Amino acid sequence: MIDLIHTYWKSYLWSDGFNLTGLAMTLWLLVLSCAMGFVLALPLAIARSSRNPWLWRPVWLFTFVFRGTPLFVQLLMIYSGLAGVHFIRHTPLLWSFFRSGLDCVIVAFVLNTCAYTTEIFAGAIKATPIGEVEAGQAIGMSTATLYRRVILPSSLRRALPAYSNEIIFMLHSTSVAFTATVPDLLKVAVDVNAATFMTFQAYGIAAAIYLGVTFLLVGMFRRAERRWLAYLQPQTAQTSPRGADARPKEQPC
Amino acid sequence: MTLSLEGYSQLILAGTWVTLKISFLSLVVSFLIGLAGAVAKLSANPVASWGAGVYTTLIRGIPALVLMLLLYFSVQMGLNRVTEHFGLHQLDIEPVSAAVMVLGFIYGAYFTETFRGAYLAVPRGQMEAALAIGMPWFRAFRRIQFPQMMRFALPGVANNWLVVIKTAGLVSLLGVNDMVKAARQAGNATMRQFFFYGVVAVIFLAITSLSQVLLQYLERRFDIGVREARL
Numbered sequence: 001m002i003d004l005i006h007t008y009w010k011s012y013l014w015s016d017g018f019n020l021t022g023l024a025m026t027l028w029l030l031v032l033s034c035a036m037g038f039v040l041a042l043p044l045a046i047a048r049s050s051r052n053p054w055l056w057r058p059v060w061l062f063t064f065v066f067r068g069t070p071l072f073v074q075l076l077m078i079y080s081g082l083a084g085v086h087f088i089r090h091t092p093l094l095w096s097f098f099r100s101g102l103d104c105v106i107v108a109f110v111l112n113t114c115a116y117t118t119e120i121f122a123g124a125i126k127a128t129p130i131g132e133v134e135a136g137q138a139i140g141m142s143t144a145t146l147y148r149r150v151i152l153p154s155s156l157r158r159a160l161p162a163y164s165n166e167i168i169f170m171l172h173s174t175s176v177a178f179t180a181t182v183p184d185l186l187k188v189a190v191d192v193n194a195a196t197f198m199t200f201q202a203y204g205i206a207a208a209i210y211l212g213v214t215f216l217l218v219g220m221f222r223r224a225e226r227r228w229l230a231y232l233q234p235q236t237a238q239t240s241p242r243g244a245d246a247r248p249k250e251q252p253c
Numbered sequence: 254m255t256l257s258l259e260g261y262s263q264l265i266l267a268g269t270w271v272t273l274k275i276s277f278l279s280l281v282v283s284f285l286i287g288l289a290g291a292v293a294k295l296s297a298n299p300v301a302s303w304g305a306g307v308y309t310t311l312i313r314g315i316p317a318l319v320l321m322l323l324l325y326f327s328v329q330m331g332l333n334r335v336t337e338h339f340g341l342h343q344l345d346i347e348p349v350s351a352a353v354m355v356l357g358f359i360y361g362a363y364f365t366e367t368f369r370g371a372y373l374a375v376p377r378g379q380m381e382a383a384l385a386i387g388m389p390w391f392r393a394f395r396r397i398q399f400p401q402m403m404r405f406a407l408p409g410v411a412n413n414w415l416v417v418i419k420t421a422g423l424v425s426l427l428g429v430n431d432m433v434k435a436a437r438q439a440g441n442a443t444m445r446q447f448f449f450y451g452v453v454a455v456i457f458l459a460i461t462s463l464s465q466v467l468l469q470y471l472e473r474r475f476d477i478g479v480r481e482a483r484l
Binding site for chain 2: 064065068069070071072073074076077080081082083084085171172173174175176179186189190193197199200203204206207210211214215
């Protein structure tokens with residue numbers, strides 16, 4: 001076990017000497033796909049919550065398909081599937097893009113997280129109190145200003161708890177990247193297992209690192225919620241769910 | 254591009270059956286583990302509640318795929334070591350039931366959290382009243398607590414079930430002959446991977462949308478007797 005850590009700790013964390021590997025690759029995948037997914041999901045969420053069927057129906061279809069199928073199958077379609085499509089094989093620009101496992105993984109992850117994020121944001125937009133929208137309209141805000149100043153800031157706050165869940169799910173989903181030969185944390189564990197046959201230790205180290213990152217993200221989001229959802233926190237700081245007997249002693253002033 | 258399955262329909266159908274079987278059996282296993290876990294987590298016994306807490310925190314903090322590989326392969330290797338030690342024949346765990354055990358164990362943690370919330374949503378007096386008229390604990394749970402908490406648990410159960418189906422799509426990585434593996438074989442043989450993975454995606458979509466319809470019906474069924482405020 002000590003030998004294994006001694007030999008492979010660098011690959012688990014950031015590099016095998018040539019490429020970005022392990023935790024660094026996993027985090028890079030997570031940041032890139034969540035950032036791009038977020039940027040794409042904002043306009044899609046606005047379209048999804050629109051009343052115009054030409055706007056919301058296509059977006060609904062997109063989220064329905066990408067949320068109804070496993071990410072692994074989506075990745076297989078993009079990584080193994082597109083390589084066999086004649087048109088892509090024979091368009092140099094497309095082929096040079098889809099030939100790389102990393103590119104395919106990122107496309108699959110962005111589309112997948114974008115679908116989930118769109119639904120989360122659209123739900124939050126639809127939950128905007130109608131009075132806020134009417135008040136904005138009454139003082140003569142244009143639709144764009146209304147979205148920028150009123151609807152989006154409050155919706156994004158409301159979406160924060162669900163969105164933080166989605167990011168943690170995405171962290172866990174990045175582990176399928178190893179099937180497309182991307183050297184992420186799980187790929188390092190698979191390779192170490194193949195080299196040493198110490199299955200439990202090889203996967204166990206990866207599991208422990210994933211666990212640590214999950215805790216870190218949960219902690220970060222808890223802080224973010226305390227900051228941006230401060231107005232929803234319980235008003236008295238000393239409330240205890242356990243009832244009367246666990247009530248804190250009266251503090252001397 | 255033709256839409257013919259080129260004689261691979263049997264293989265894919267068999268794979269679909271395996272995927273459905275694994276998902277459904279994992280659901281049953283994780284449902285039962287979840288019920289037991291929720292009761293343990295809420296029990297006054299500190300060992301039970303602490304143990305259940307560690308279980309849910311650990312399992313939900315680690316990606317399902319990592320846990321699948323970890324448990325599936327290290328349990329087999331551990332078993333090999335035991336059989337070797339006693340000079341027995343190697344015992345191979347049958348892949349389908351092993352996948353069910355692993356998936357059930359993982360999603361049991363998610364169901365524990367779902368059921369814990371649902372358990373707490375039922376007024377405590379219900380269980381107390383049942384115990385007060387002399388029902389044994391298990392009967393009180395089955396007749397009084399369980400039907401009422403299912404109403405609150407169903408949306409979470411529905412969500413978990415959809416996640417279980419989609420995670421069951423990963424079992425081909427453990428060597429199980431499910432529909433993803435069938436599609437890979439068919440695709441590699443015909444060089445039409447995109448089409449065959451597409452077929453699998455459509456089957457998944459059909460299963461998940463059908464489940465959603467069924468679960469909505471169930472939610473209405475369990476909500477009978479509860480009036481919604483009509484505003």
